[in-house]
Amino acid sequence: MSRQPIPRFEDNYTEEAAQARRDFLLQQTGAALSHTGHYSLKASDVRNNTENFVGVVQMPVGVAGPVLVHGEHAQGWFYVPLATTEGTLVASYSRGMRIVSESGGVKVTVADDQMQRAPVFEFEDARAAARFVAWLQQSNGDIQREAEQTTRHGKLLHIQHWQVARMVYTRFNFYTADAAGQNMSGKATRAACQWILKHSPEAVTYFALSGAVETDKKHSHMNLVHSRGKRVIAETTLKREVLQRLARTTPETMFKQRQRSAVGAQLAGSAYSGPHSANGIAALFIATGQDEANVVESHAGFVFMDITPEGDLYFSVTLPSVICGTKGGGTGLPTQQECLKLLQCDGEGKAKKLAEIVGATVLAGDVSLLSAILADEWVSSHDAYGRNR
Structure with a gap:
């Protein structure tokens, strides 16, 4: 049997699109989804919450x-x-x-109350990494300005850092108001890091927006000590x-x-x-x-x-x-x-x-x-x- 892609349309968030996907799944799997397809919300309500919408799971x-x-x-x-x-x-x-x-x-x-994104920066050697840390601390005002241009409510509170070998693991901590803030902090951190990469006096040999120190959706001792x-x-x-x-x-x-x-x-x-x-x-x-x-x-x-x-x-x-x-x-x-x-x-x-x-x-x-x-x-x-x- 060849791969049968799930139906997609110009507007995927209509009742017709959801019904077409349910009909497709019935044909492919034999599952009618009659209860899943019974709901009170509008298909357009879930535009920012899911993809390939077919219905809802009713939870008591x-x-x-x-x-x-x-x-x-x-x-x-x-x-x-x-x-x-x-x-x-x-x-x-x-x-x-x-x-x-x-x-x-x-x-x-x-x-x-703070939410994080944790980029990692890598340099030629540990001394270059140490010089970068000193520059990072001196540039806090410029970094904060760049980060906060992306959000109306978010505030960059402080940046933590840990040096391991020639890498610098950072943790950008934000106040995110009424939002849980993962996306807000990610967008703001990316903007700040674009400025950092452009202005750093030390050559960055490797960069990633997440070095995994924020432990997003994972338990860690880090988050017991430094709240996420x-x-x-x-x-x-x-x-x-x-x-x-x-x-x-x-x-x-x-x-x-x-x-x-x-x-x-x-x-x-x-x-x-x-x-x-x-x-x-x-x-x-x-x-x-x-x-x-x-x-x-x-x-x-x-x-x-x-x-x-x-x-x-x-x-x-x-x-x-x-x-x-x-x-x-x-x-x-x-x-x-x-x-x-x-x-x-x-x-x-x-x-x-x-x-x-x-x-x-x-x-x-x-x-x-x-x-x-x-x-x-x-x-x-x-x-x-x-x-x-």
Whole structure:
């Protein structure tokens, strides 16, 4: 059988073009795509989001909460949309949200906010590379000007650099406002590097716009230390009475398990030291039109606990690289826009608010799952409500 290309048209974002591709796939594979081809958005809505459009995958969306959030941007009660096919997930997050809310809520802080592109420059030898680094630092103003000419909202914050042999690995750090910012920072960095290549006093023998130090859509220790996206810290103090009544456990039991699971996570080389940050992040990202691949960076982080003098449990989650936005990407699609409105995160100036809700959601989910493990309700809940049914 010879290669049969997927049909393309002068305008690929019409209902007729989508239907023609579905008909073609039916002929080629026998798959009718009758459900995939049933949707409420317009084909033209996805012009900037996908290619060879044939329809949509309908993902169940449940609502967890409400959760009481005391953020610098997100303040009050929030109902959180979670797109998932995992039974018990929404129920578990709702339970965690009740536990933390009845304990007084979740305090959330965005401690850092920057997005990167990381070019590599190569020179004749290490001394030429070292001279380039000195010139790069002196030329920061000119480089910043060139970068920021490409964007209305982006700001070049600073440039990191590491010299290895005759190479200089750099990391251009940008503030990207309401956008997640990967494309914005890439375009701005390219413009800056065109100026650098033209004006560098040292001959650049090799250049690439990415030297892989930004670790785009990959987990890395770099992004634990130097945030890619928003560094989100969520904190709560779980009251002893609330834990006993709603979670059927105690602060001491949770803290003891934390000590042991921390060793297990280190033994496994886990990117996250808590129960399951990726669950809530992935479900919330899909519901609100984030780039789902950024879950790999966003889920990494640390859980820290302590017993308070009053005998309650301080519980915190630190997510160093939450990559989310409220403008661009899939955030403007109809159902994703509705989920953002549900969170009051549509419009200008809402990206940090969304990041704070992400942090609160992860913390609530961790509290619930850890409690279920300790109360021996983890398996039984899945048997009753979830995938084992």
